[in-house]
Amino acid sequence: MHVIASFEHSIYLELAITALEEAGIPKEHIYAVSLQGKPNKPKMFDTIHRSDGVSLFDAGTALATALTVVGSTYGFILKGGAILWGLIGAAVGFTIGVFIDIAHKKKKKAKTNLPSRNKMTEVVVLVACDKEATKQIQDVFWEHHAFGVAICE
Template structure:
């Protein structure tokens, strides 16, 4: 059987390799491949799309525009007039839009929602007999493999 698993680069992969060797799987039956990260090597783009830094500003400006229109409309009947109320509500709209967007981004980061963007850095390929299949899969999962797969070897 061939067992394939992916890991992030850490000490856990070293510990898993030591346990596999202790189980009797020799080094000649283990292959470890470091994966290239295309994002790391790509050339920087001239125009950056909306990201973590620009999105709160854009949402803040949109909220400022919307609330300033409402403030100007109500300013015709309120004491300070449409100009002052338009400026005040624009400032309030920007603060609300910017603050809420940053808050949502921080909550998502804290909850780990961006985890699906992780790219595995190492691929481990292990050739083992079927009797050891469950033990090897258990060891790989115990040492935090991102994914584990199996391939039945064909005899030719």
């Protein structure tokens, strides 16, 4: 039989493995595997199927709207007309807004990359044992804050 449990990388995992060894389970019957986290490769554009909640167009559209109004307002007195200066204001505002969003995203990414706490993963522990020891092993796992425990026959 096998008893499978998942843990967070913590001292409780080490304590659980030590408790199992003290209970008479040989080291050869205990197998622990650390799961790897998904690499964080941010995408520049969101799709209809996937979105990370970060948009590069928020500040761009807001500044484009604001500078379109300013450009078309002053376009009545400038050479070229209101439409041309409104389009110039939209292009300049959108460009500045996208650069602001990119700079903000890089600054935020630099802050979150300092500690690697967000990359914590789980550890899966598999113990091969006989049927009589499954309850004891399951209790040890629950006492040491396992996320979940399963018994496979």
